[in-house]
Amino acid sequence: MPRPRSLTPEQLASAALAVIDRDGLAGLSMRAVAKELGVSTMGLYRYVTDRDELERLVVERVLGAVDTEPPEPGAPxxxxxxxxxxxxxxxxxxxxxxxxxxxxxxxxxxxxxxxxxxxxxxxxxxxxxxxxxxxxxxxxxxxxxxxxxxxxxxxxxxxxxxxxxxxxxxxxxxxxxxxxxxxxxxxxxxxxxxxxxxxxxxxx
Structure with missing residues (x-):
């Protein structure tokens, strides 16, 4: 049996976000994210413990994209x-x-x-x-x-x-x-x- 492929936090977050964007927040589940990634639900538990951890990954995926560079320093x-x-x-x-x-x-x-x-x-x-x-x-x-x-x-x-x-x-x-x-x-x-x-x- 082939060894399950490794998944990065970024891949997990992107898959979970794709589920939410498509099916709404109510559609987020371990099973739905596993299907999005093409892995088994049990295999997903190797990377995250529960939906709550998936939610945190999604929030960081979204909020981590906010541009935090200081705006024009001379502006009011x-x-x-x-x-x-x-x-x-x-x-x-x-x-x-x-x-x-x-x-x-x-x-x-x-x-x-x-x-x-x-x-x-x-x-x-x-x-x-x-x-x-x-x-x-x-x-x-x-x-x-x-x-x-x-x-x-x-x-x-x-x-x-x-x-x-x-x-x-x-x-x-x-x-x-x-x-x-x-x-x-x-x-x-x-x-x-x-x-x-x-x-x-x-x-x-």
Whole structure:
């Protein structure tokens, strides 16, 4: 019997990501990834212990692709933070089914650590340090990850907004009106507008 071929973490992550992109997060299983790789399910257990480990590999595969090079050093700090936030949004948004996993596994990701280190360097140059820098970094991470989730799992152009716009005006006048207005806001305006509000607060 031939010896099973060796698999690298990159191959495992790519196969798992392919399954998620094609079948959704619910389709991720040891069996599905083994089939994608052309190996037996039991053979896959030689490399990973369970689905949780596969998820961590996928998150690192996606977040590790984020460009963490410092933006233009002469640009204002707000512009540089906006560039970095946009890079994270674009990279994760290319695989929307992975978005929920980034919340659970981001602390294990070297990609997020490198992104955060670059953001912290920009914030430090802007004069933030100590507890305020901690709060600002977490606020930025929370905003970007939350905004990505809303964009892909509950977009303004989706059925949820349509349903809200149809609420009885007598009972929910403001919700109905806001939902109607929301249908004219595209994803970029929503993301950048919310980020600008956050950066305004940081600047103050």
């Amino acid at each position: 700090w707000r512009e540089r933070v906006t560039v970095l936030a946009g890079r994270l949004r674009a990279t994760v948004g290319a695989h929307p089914e992975v978005v929920p996993l980034t919340v659970t596994h981001r602390h294990h990701s070297l990609g997020v650590l490198r992104w955060s280190e670059t953001v912290l360097a920009v914030l430090t140059e802007a004069g933030l340090e100590g507890e305020r820098r901690v709060v600002v970094l977490r606020a930025l991470l929370g905003y970007v990850i939350g905004a990505i989730q809303l964009e892909h799992l509950g977009p303004l152009s989706g059925p949820g907004t349509t349903a809200l716009a149809a609420l009885p005006v007598a009972e929910f006048p403001l919700m109905a009106a806001t939902a109607r207005d929301a249908r004219t806001v595209d994803a970029d305006r929503e993301f950048l507008g919310g980020l600008a509000l956050l950066l305004d607060g940081i600047a103050v």
